[in-house]
Amino acid sequence: MNDMSMETLRLWMSYLLPGISETLRATLVAGCLFPILGIFVCYLRLSGRALLRAAGTAYVEFLRGTPLVGQLFLAYYVLPFWGIKLSAPIVGAITLAFNSSAYAAEAFRAGIESIPREQWEAGRILNLSRAFIFLRIILPQAVPIFLPVMGNELLTLLRATAALSLLGVRELLFRARDLSSATYQPFPIMTIVLLLYFLMSYPASEFVRYIERRVKYLSA
Amino acid sequence: MPPMIRVVNAVKRFGHLVVLDHLSMEVARSEKLVLIGASGSGKSTLLRCLIGLEILDEGSIEIEGEILKAEQVGSRLITPSPAEIRRVCSKLGMVFQHFNLFPHMTVLENVMVGPRHGKGMAKYKAEVLARKYIEKVGLLDKIDTRPPQLSGGQRQRVAIARALAMEPDIMLFDEVTSALDIELIGEVLKVMRELAEEGMTMVIVTHEMHFAEDVADRVVFLDKGKIIEEAPPRVMFRTPREPETQRFLRSVLER
Amino acid sequence: MPFSFDYVIEILPSLLEGTLVTIRITILGMLFANLWGIVVAVIRWIGLKGLTSFLNMYVTLMRNIPFVAFAFYGYYTLPSIGVTLEPFGLGILILALYYGAFIAEIYRGSMKSVEKDQLEAAEILNLSRWKTMRVVILPQIFIVSLPSLINCLISTFKDSAYLGWITVRELMWHAKNEGALSFRMFEPFFMATLIYFVISYPVALLGRAIEKRYS
Numbered sequence: 001m002n003d004m005s006m007e008t009l010r011l012w013m014s015y016l017l018p019g020i021s022e023t024l025r026a027t028l029v030a031g032c033l034f035p036i037l038g039i040f041v042c043y044l045r046l047s048g049r050a051l052l053r054a055a056g057t058a059y060v061e062f063l064r065g066t067p068l069v070g071q072l073f074l075a076y077y078v079l080p081f082w083g084i085k086l087s088a089p090i091v092g093a094i095t096l097a098f099n100s101s102a103y104a105a106e107a108f109r110a111g112i113e114s115i116p117r118e119q120w121e122a123g124r125i126l127n128l129s130r131a132f133i134f135l136r137i138i139l140p141q142a143v144p145i146f147l148p149v150m151g152n153e154l155l156t157l158l159r160a161t162a163a164l165s166l167l168g169v170r171e172l173l174f175r176a177r178d179l180s181s182a183t184y185q186p187f188p189i190m191t192i193v194l195l196l197y198f199l200m201s202y203p204a205s206e207f208v209r210y211i212e213r214r215v216k217y218l219s220a
Numbered sequence: 221m222p223p224m225i226r227v228v229n230a231v232k233r234f235g236h237l238v239v240l241d242h243l244s245m246e247v248a249r250s251e252k253l254v255l256i257g258a259s260g261s262g263k264s265t266l267l268r269c270l271i272g273l274e275i276l277d278e279g280s281i282e283i284e285g286e287i288l289k290a291e292q293v294g295s296r297l298i299t300p301s302p303a304e305i306r307r308v309c310s311k312l313g314m315v316f317q318h319f320n321l322f323p324h325m326t327v328l329e330n331v332m333v334g335p336r337h338g339k340g341m342a343k344y345k346a347e348v349l350a351r352k353y354i355e356k357v358g359l360l361d362k363i364d365t366r367p368p369q370l371s372g373g374q375r376q377r378v379a380i381a382r383a384l385a386m387e388p389d390i391m392l393f394d395e396v397t398s399a400l401d402i403e404l405i406g407e408v409l410k411v412m413r414e415l416a417e418e419g420m421t422m423v424i425v426t427h428e429m430h431f432a433e434d435v436a437d438r439v440v441f442l443d444k445g446k447i448i449e450e451a452p453p454r455v456m457f458r459t460p461r462e463p464e465t466q467r468f469l470r471s472v473l474e475r
Numbered sequence: 476m477p478f479s480f481d482y483v484i485e486i487l488p489s490l491l492e493g494t495l496v497t498i499r500i501t502i503l504g505m506l507f508a509n510l511w512g513i514v515v516a517v518i519r520w521i522g523l524k525g526l527t528s529f530l531n532m533y534v535t536l537m538r539n540i541p542f543v544a545f546a547f548y549g550y551y552t553l554p555s556i557g558v559t560l561e562p563f564g565l566g567i568l569i570l571a572l573y574y575g576a577f578i579a580e581i582y583r584g585s586m587k588s589v590e591k592d593q594l595e596a597a598e599i600l601n602l603s604r605w606k607t608m609r610v611v612i613l614p615q616i617f618i619v620s621l622p623s624l625i626n627c628l629i630s631t632f633k634d635s636a637y638l639g640w641i642t643v644r645e646l647m648w649h650a651k652n653e654g655a656l657s658f659r660m661f662e663p664f665f666m667a668t669l670i671y672f673v674i675s676y677p678v679a680l681l682g683r684a685i686e687k688r689y690s
Contacts (some may be wrong), residue, residue, distance in 0.1 A: 061672075061676060061679075062672060064679075065629075065671070065672045065675040065676045065679060066633070066668045066671045066672045066675070067633040067634070067636035067637075067647075067668070067671055068633075069543075069636045069637060069647065070636060070647070070664060070667060070668035070671060071668065073650075073660070073664040074661075074664050074665060074668055077660040077661045077664060078661055078665075081661070116320075118316065118318065118320045119320060119322065121273055121320065122316070122320040122321075122322070124272075124273065124306075125271060125273070125309075125313070125314055125383075126333060126334035126337075126338040126382070126386060127306055127310060127334065127338030127339060127386070128333065128334070128337055128338045129337075132337055136333075136337075137322055140324045141322075141323065141324055159539075159540065159541040160541065161541075162541035162543045162544045163541070163543055163637070165543070166543070166637075166640060173541070173543065173544050173547065176544075176547075177547060177551075180551055186551035186552055186555065187551070187552045187555055187556075190544075190547065190548045190551055190552055191548075191552075193544065193548075194536075194540050194544060194545070194548055197539065197540045197541060197544055198536060198539045198540055201539035201540070202535065202539045205538075205539065
């Protein structure tokens with residue numbers, strides 16, 4: 001390994017770093033989408049109508065009970081048949097969003113259901129509308145509960161972008177494999193890549209834990 | 221003059237359990253009615269039905285002449301709509317054993333939210349109203365604090381202020397001192413006594429027998445969803461007629 | 476939807492062959508992950524100086540990298556340091572090393588919570604016989620961990636799909652293979668994904684039932 005110069009390292013990084021921006025781009029797109037999908041599905045799950053509840057449950061169970069890789073390939077190969085022509089990175093980001101939204105929906109549901117029903121009752125007695133109670137009384141109390149979970153899910157999503165490499169998306173892992181086979185030096189390259197993923201993930205996860213602690217203090 | 225509350229033949233079931241068993245009673249204007257009984261006797265359920273949190277399976281509830289009942293049309297049971305329930309039950313206020321305050325709102329916001337968003341009052345008017353009732357329960361100095369920072373007695377007084385801010389004709393109290401430390405009970409009972417003296421119609425579920433004796437016009441003993449005995453407090457506590465009443469009073473007074 | 480039932484019947488035997496491999500590799504992977512995880516958890520619990528900090532770093536690392544990246548890492552680098560395993564064994568090793576860290580964390584959490592409860596109970600009962608404590612604490616740790624372990628099993632099962640890209644002939648590999656041979660990609664992946672669901676869903680339900688029973 002000592003015949004590896006700074007020059008080589010810089011060369012490698014110049015190839016790998018665009019992969020990071022691709023990774024972050026997918027994370028950003030999916031990261032914005034999945035909470036919105038998650039709220040919608042949570043609404044289905046908590047609906048009074050059995051059909052909507054069943055649809056929401058099927059959605060959550062299927063997405064959580066199957067591998068992300070399977071969902072990615074399904075989406076990639078079914079969309080053209082429906083006339084939808086999308087590139088791999090976009091299909092990947094959208095599938096990631098759907099996958100994470102299932103976990104988000106569960107997090108929202110757990111947060112909302114953890115608020116005692118007496119809060120709803122107190123609101124009804126004061127003649128407050130269902131919408132008002134949900135938005136101004138239940139939700140503000142549920143946010144500190146599900147915020148850390150959502151933060152963790154975002155990080156899981158960031159790590160899951162590695163699966164997009166199997167679809168041919170030129171993100172970090174794809175470029176790592178590419179570079180490894182081109183240079184016949186998988187050991188240093190893959191080590192660097194693992195380190196890069198670690199550096200993207202670990203500080204952020206500590207931040208989420210910090211938020212979790214701060215928020216616990218608030219609701220005491 | 222119709223009574224403030226009239227319950228006729230109320231039946232409420234939870235699964236196979238009959239919680240209210242063909243119960244009938246009336247409460248007159250300005251009357252203070254105290255409900256006593258063992259847990260599971262139906263006291264809380266009765267209050268919840270009065271304020272519309274539960275709907276009777278059979279029988280009717282009449283609040284100041286307005287009747288709420290489930291109608292049997294053919295094979296279907298048609299229950300009153302939420303809007304209908306709100307309309308009739310808006311004349312009642314309720315205070316719970318576990319306060320049920322909104323922890324993320326200040327005392328002022330808690331008391332204001334009903335008049336402002338439940339009744340559509342203008343913000344400044346609602347604030348004036350809220351301050352009036354917060355002062356009445358003696359908590360003006362805590363007006364900008366949040367419930368987690370208040371003692372149990374203070375929280376319960378806020379809960380009373382919140383209920384009063386809706387300016388109800390009838391106030392319901394469901395074991396409001398049972399969750400409080402002993403030294404905090406007095407401040408809550410003081411507020412309730414004042415309310416009673418001002419002529420509020422009150423239905424109170426409590427274990428505080430001395431308070432009941434002071435404040436009640438009539439005491440009703442419930443067991444398994446039925447009224448076993450009712451009498452003025454002095455009669456009820458000193459010379460209870462029914463054996464169930466005697467048994468219950470003995471077990472309570474042994475505490 | 477580009478679906479041909481005849482084609483599905485055609486590829487089914489191949490997919491089922493892969494499914495068996497997936498199940499075996501998941502179970503063996505989980506088994507070794509558990510064994511390794513217990514060792515890691517105990518060492519961290521006891522607190523052997525240098526080893527503990529190394530293991531802490533190991534656990535933190537595993538929890539912050541994607542499984543698929545670690546799988547490729549193992550596939551590319553292990554041969555170059557002389558570890559030559561056939562794909563199935565390599566897959567088990569990768570699963571065990573990766574998920575062993577998560578299992579070590581699960582046990583760490585359980586040990587902490589069980590000890591707290593037991594210390595309180597012991598104080599009340601005035602138990603000072605460590606042997607009795609050992610018999611009471613240890614089995615409890617397993618029961619407390621069970622729901623998390625079942626979740627871990629399901630994750631392992633799903634992640635085993637990535638092993639198809641490091642030449643392990645499990646379910647996804649067969650799906651990929653059939654698709655490449657026939658140029659019909661949708662049916663193999665659809666059926667494969669369906670098979671994953673059909674197996675994981677009952678396990679998930681079982682896990683939730685157990686969680687309810689013991690809460």
